[in-house]
Amino acid sequence: MAGVSTPERAGRPRPSVTRPVPPKPAPAAAPATPRLATEALTAWYGGSTGVRNVSVAFRENTVTALIGPSGCGKSTLLRALNRMHELVPGTRVEGQVLLDGHDIYGDGINPVQVRRRIGMVFQRPTPFPTMSIAQNVAAGLAVGRRLSADDRDAVVERALRRAALWDEVKDRLRDSPLDLSGGQQQRLCIARTVAPEPEVILLDEPTASLDPAGTAHIEELVQELKREFTVVIVTHNMQQAARVSDTTAFFYLGELIEVGATTTMFTTPTKPQTEAYITGRFG
Amino acid sequence: MTDLSATALEPEVAPRSTAEERWRALQTVSRGDAVYRLVLTVFALFLPLLLLAIAGDLVVGAWPAIAKFGPSFLVRSIWDPVNDQFGALPLIVGTLYSSFVALLIAVPLSLGTAIFLTEFAPRWLRTPVATMVELLAAVPSVIYGLWGIFVLIPLLRDHLWPIARPVLGHLPLFSGVFYGPSVLAAGVILAIMILPYIAAVSREILLAVPAAQREAGLALGGTRWETVWRVILPYGRAGIIGAVVLGLGRALGETMAVTMVIGNRHEVALSLLQPGYTIASAIANEFAEATSGVHRGTLFLIGLVLFLITVLVNALARFLVWRVARGSSVGSTAL
Amino acid sequence: MTPRRVLRTVVGSLMTGATYGTALLAILPLAAILAMLIVKGAGSLNWDFFVKSAVPLGESGGGFAHAIVGTLIIVALACAVGLPVGVATGIFLAEFGGGRIGFGIRFVADILNGIPSIVIGVFAWSWVVRPMGHFSAVAGGFALAVILVPIVARTTEEMVRLVPNSLREAALALGYPRWRTSLQVVLRTAAAGIVTGCLVAVARVAGETAPLLFTALGNDFFSTRLLAPMAALPLQIYRYAEGPYDDWHRQAWAGALVLILLVLALSLVARAVVRGRRQHA
Numbered sequence: 001m002a003g004v005s006t007p008e009r010a011g012r013p014r015p016s017v018t019r020p021v022p023p024k025p026a027p028a029a030a031p032a033t034p035r036l037a038t039e040a041l042t043a044w045y046g047g048s049t050g051v052r053n054v055s056v057a058f059r060e061n062t063v064t065a066l067i068g069p070s071g072c073g074k075s076t077l078l079r080a081l082n083r084m085h086e087l088v089p090g091t092r093v094e095g096q097v098l099l100d101g102h103d104i105y106g107d108g109i110n111p112v113q114v115r116r117r118i119g120m121v122f123q124r125p126t127p128f129p130t131m132s133i134a135q136n137v138a139a140g141l142a143v144g145r146r147l148s149a150d151d152r153d154a155v156v157e158r159a160l161r162r163a164a165l166w167d168e169v170k171d172r173l174r175d176s177p178l179d180l181s182g183g184q185q186q187r188l189c190i191a192r193t194v195a196p197e198p199e200v201i202l203l204d205e206p207t208a209s210l211d212p213a214g215t216a217h218i219e220e221l222v223q224e225l226k227r228e229f230t231v232v233i234v235t236h237n238m239q240q241a242a243r244v245s246d247t248t249a250f251f252y253l254g255e256l257i258e259v260g261a262t263t264t265m266f267t268t269p270t271k272p273q274t275e276a277y278i279t280g281r282f283g
Numbered sequence: 284m285t286d287l288s289a290t291a292l293e294p295e296v297a298p299r300s301t302a303e304e305r306w307r308a309l310q311t312v313s314r315g316d317a318v319y320r321l322v323l324t325v326f327a328l329f330l331p332l333l334l335l336a337i338a339g340d341l342v343v344g345a346w347p348a349i350a351k352f353g354p355s356f357l358v359r360s361i362w363d364p365v366n367d368q369f370g371a372l373p374l375i376v377g378t379l380y381s382s383f384v385a386l387l388i389a390v391p392l393s394l395g396t397a398i399f400l401t402e403f404a405p406r407w408l409r410t411p412v413a414t415m416v417e418l419l420a421a422v423p424s425v426i427y428g429l430w431g432i433f434v435l436i437p438l439l440r441d442h443l444w445p446i447a448r449p450v451l452g453h454l455p456l457f458s459g460v461f462y463g464p465s466v467l468a469a470g471v472i473l474a475i476m477i478l479p480y481i482a483a484v485s486r487e488i489l490l491a492v493p494a495a496q497r498e499a500g501l502a503l504g505g506t507r508w509e510t511v512w513r514v515i516l517p518y519g520r521a522g523i524i525g526a527v528v529l530g531l532g533r534a535l536g537e538t539m540a541v542t543m544v545i546g547n548r549h550e551v552a553l554s555l556l557q558p559g560y561t562i563a564s565a566i567a568n569e570f571a572e573a574t575s576g577v578h579r580g581t582l583f584l585i586g587l588v589l590f591l592i593t594v595l596v597n598a599l600a601r602f603l604v605w606r607v608a609r610g611s612s613v614g615s616t617a618l
Numbered sequence: 619m620t621p622r623r624v625l626r627t628v629v630g631s632l633m634t635g636a637t638y639g640t641a642l643l644a645i646l647p648l649a650a651i652l653a654m655l656i657v658k659g660a661g662s663l664n665w666d667f668f669v670k671s672a673v674p675l676g677e678s679g680g681g682f683a684h685a686i687v688g689t690l691i692i693v694a695l696a697c698a699v700g701l702p703v704g705v706a707t708g709i710f711l712a713e714f715g716g717g718r719i720g721f722g723i724r725f726v727a728d729i730l731n732g733i734p735s736i737v738i739g740v741f742a743w744s745w746v747v748r749p750m751g752h753f754s755a756v757a758g759g760f761a762l763a764v765i766l767v768p769i770v771a772r773t774t775e776e777m778v779r780l781v782p783n784s785l786r787e788a789a790l791a792l793g794y795p796r797w798r799t800s801l802q803v804v805l806r807t808a809a810a811g812i813v814t815g816c817l818v819a820v821a822r823v824a825g826e827t828a829p830l831l832f833t834a835l836g837n838d839f840f841s842t843r844l845l846a847p848m849a850a851l852p853l854q855i856y857r858y859a860e861g862p863y864d865d866w867h868r869q870a871w872a873g874a875l876v877l878i879l880l881v882l883a884l885s886l887v888a889r890a891v892v893r894g895r896r897q898h899a
Contacts, residue, residue, distance in 0.1 A: 082791065084787070084790065084791060087787075087790060099309075100302060100306075102306055102309070104309070108310050109309050109310060110309060110310065110311055110312060110313060112313050112793055112794070112795045113308055113309045113310075113311060113793065114309060114793075115790065115791055115792065115793040116792070116793030117305070117309075117793075119791065119792070120791040122784065122787065122788060122791070124784060126782075126784045126785055126787070126788040128785065128788070128789075128803055128806070128807070129785075129807055130806040130807055130809070131806075139789075139792060140792040140793065142794075142798075142802070143792070143793050143794055143795075143798065189788070192792070193791075193792070196792070196793070313795045315795050315796075315797045315798070316795050316796045316797050318797070319796070319797035319800065319801075320714055320797075322706075323706055323707075323709055323710035323713070323714065324710060324714070324719075326702075326703055326706035326707050326710060327706070327707045327710040327711065327719075327723050327771075328723075329703055329707065329767070330707060330723055330726045330727055330730065330767065330768060330771065331722065331723060331726045333730065333764065333767070334726050334729060334730055336741070336745070337730075337733065337737070337738070337741045340740075340741050340744045340745070341737070341740070341741075344740070344744060391640065392640045392643055392644050393640075393644070394640075395636060395637045395639070395640025395641065395644075396637070396640050396641045396644045398637050399637035399638060399640065399641040400641070402637075403634050403637055403638070404641070412641055412645060415645040415648055415649075416644055416645060416648075418648055419644075419645075419647070419648050421821065421822070421881055421882070421885060422648070422651060422825075422878065422881075423824075423825025423826070423827070423852055423877060423878070423881065424825070424826075424827060424828070425825070425827045425852045425855050425856050425859075425874070425877075426651065426655070426825075426855070426874045426877065426878060427651070428856070428859065429855060429859045429870055429871070429874050430650075430651050430654060432859055432860075433654075433658075433859075433867065433871075434650070434654055475647045478644055482644065506626055506627060506630035507630060507634065508629065508630035508631075508633040508634055509626065509630060512633070532732055535734070536732075536733070536734025536735070536736070536737075537734070538734065538735065538736045538827075538828040539827045539828055539852075539856060543856070543859065543860065563734055563736045563828070566736050566737075566740065567736055567828055567831055570739075570740065570743070570831070570832050571831060571832040571835065582740070583740065586736070586737050586740050589734060589736075589737060590733060590734075590737050593732055593733060593734055594729055594732065594733070596732075597728070597729065597731075597732035598729070601728060
């Protein structure tokens with residue numbers, strides 16, 4: 001394995017090669033525990049499977065892209081990572097999702113607490129319409145430690161800076177978020193997600209409803225975010241995956257076909273389906 | 284791109300907790316959801332309890348009359364508080380008769396208005412007309428009654444009847460001296476009051492007819508009207524019948540306006556020009572002063588009858604509307 | 619064009635015109651009633667009307683102060699009980715009402731909405747007037763509250779359902795438990811609509827006469843005692859309309875004008891609330 005750093009420290013982004021994790025859970029003491037990993041994860045919608053037997057690791061301070069044609073299960077997998085999948089009635093999950101080696105689907109684990117450590121940004125920007133911009137960013141703080149008003153303002157500013165939105169909204173923090181453009185609203189949602197300091201950030205096609213300028217902003221942002229977080233991004237846009245991610249995982253019909261360094265995946269994929277998808281033979 | 288490195292900003296707000304602490308936090312239980320749901324459920328159960336209480340209260344209150352008269356109560360015509368002899372036939376007949384007259388007048392007008400609003404009205408007219416029709420439902424019943432006494436009845440009696448009398452006067456339906464307070468007056472007032480309900484629900488039904496049907500009708504060469512008459516209306520037929528039944532339900536229970544114009548006489552008469560009586564009016568007039576247990580029990584009993592009729596009629600109406608506009612909220616609010 | 623074609627076109631035009639006619643006939647009564655209220659009532663809306671109560675039989679003058687205040691008090695009583703229960707039921711139906719219990723409660727609410735208000739008055743008499751031994755404003759408030767709850771429950775449910783699911787998901791993804799999502803995100807977003815629904819229901823209930831006939835009963839004197847009979851605007855209009863004196867009739871029209879203005883004012887405020895929120899957010 002490349003790189004020998006403690007998983008805890010936020011440092012320079014480093015390229016990583018990830019092979020599918022062996023079936024045994026990694027010992028907690030090992031320095032190379034991935035921040036987030038799945039272990040034979042299968043998720044059902046009613047009778048049909050969304051994803052089947054997926055084992056993949058997401059290393060700290062990397063961006064992993066999940067790609068594949070529509071219906072391949074990438075969004076299902078993403079939602080299983082922060083226990084959002086189970087909110088839909090009739091769903092079921094088997095297997096493990098390990099956060100720092102602990103299974104978040106274990107007995108007695110509270111999904112609400114899990115979601116405070118693994119944040120999610122959705123396809124369409126969803127600012128809370130009755131809250132101001134500052135209140136939106138602080139929304140995730142309401143369920144954590146109690147902070148004084150000053151501390152809260154500091155956190156809001158920091159989150160907006162991380163989301164590259166501070167300069168644009170610092171004079172109108174009390175205004176309605178609905179006055180912002182789509183791209184700005186999405187960055188607001190990202191600020192809202194990072195403010196409570198989760199460890200992992202999941203992005204579900206975050207630029208799908210944005211124009212090219214907004215998309216470019218978000219992609220830059222994703223590169224910056226990986227300095228402090230572990231990022232997993234679902235995208236239907238292969239070029240975006242190539243631009244933005246360190247690792248890419250290709251899914252097809254609910255199965256993980258191949259996972260590897262992005263540069264390798266896009267130039268010399270090993271599986272024929274991967275190559276077919278990447279060269280555009282099917283979409 | 285702004286500088287996001289940690290050193291450029293203030294230090295972290297609070298020290299990071301250890302891995303052990305964070306793992307333990309994952310295992311805390313949130314009880315708030317269960318409490319929230321419980322509290323809301325308790326509030327919500329109030330409604331079924333209320334319905335049971337109302338039904339039970341009516342049955343218990345009606346018992347003296349049920350015990351004394353039995354089922355023949357519904358077909359007798361006597362009303363004698365002094366001797367405690369009561370029969371509800373005139374009330375039932377009056378209730379049904381006035382509502383039927385109201386439907387006869389209101390249904391064509393409501394349907395026509397609904398068709399107008401969905402098919403023929405120019406865009407700029409739609410909202411104003413629809414709003415005015417809606418406002419009809421907002422006028423309190425007692426104001427309709429007031430208008431009925433001082434405007435409608437004189438209009439009917441002093442201006443319209445003298446013109447119509449030579450033509451209609453010999454018909455049994457229009458026999459007798461027309462003093463004013465009458466089943467006819469009640470029917471007209473009721474028609475105005477139920478019109479907005481039938482029109483609103485019919486309009487929603489018509490709007491729920493798929494555009495494809497409309498287009499198919501026109502594509503077959505029909506005029507706008509023919510498309511409405513032969514394609515759209517038949518498609519929404521069940522729902523429109525439901526709208527009409529809904530209007531009937533409203534008419535049956537209407538109290539104040541009817542009491543003020545119907546004449547309040549315990550008699551079964553065929554003529555529209557004669558006074559009549561409805562269940563709701565009888566209760567309104569007599570309940571406060573009912574002296575004997577049997578008298579009051581009788582009023583409870585007719586109240587029970589009215590309760591049962593309106594519940595059944597409304598259930599039927601909702602079923603019919605539901606069948607056409609499944610899943611949508613057509614007709615769900617009480618306007 | 620063939621004769622048949624001509625006939626179809628003519629019939630089509632006639633029927634189209636007929637629908638115009640029915641629409642006109644439909645709104646005519648509204649115009650007539652509003653006009654009559656203004657013509658007959660506006661002249662009597664003087665200072666006395668609003669500050670004086672009824673005078674002895676046969677005398678002229680006096681006003682509807684007792685009735686206006688009475689309506690305000692009785693409606694306030696009804697709202698204090700009816701609105702919280704109705705809104706809570708509506709939230710239950712929207713957030714947890716998918717299953718059989720929800721279906722049942724919704725069904726019951728619809729039945730209750732169809733019960734004639736005079737029957738509700740009988741029920742209130744049994745449960746409040748008879749145990750107390752006398753008529754009272756409280757009994758009237760109880761009757762109106764019973765009418766309010768199912769209306770407000772259904773309108774609240776509709777407004778809460780309108781909140782897009784994406785907002786709920788965003789809150790849940792932040793680690794909000796369901797109750798917090800419901801209270802701090804969903805209800806905040808639906809608040810304007812819920813208030814509107816309440817205002818419309820209150821307007822409807824303020825105009826009800828039948829349920830007050832043998833609960834609040836009415837009162838010719840000014841009273842704010844909750845445990846005694848109390849006047850109300852619709853009751854006073856009814857009594858004066860049916861009475862033999864011209865002066866009473868005149869006041870009845872004035873009272874009716876005040877009542878319709880009250881109802882319209884509530885509806886306008888309701889619309890303004892929705893519009894204001896929309897501009898804000």
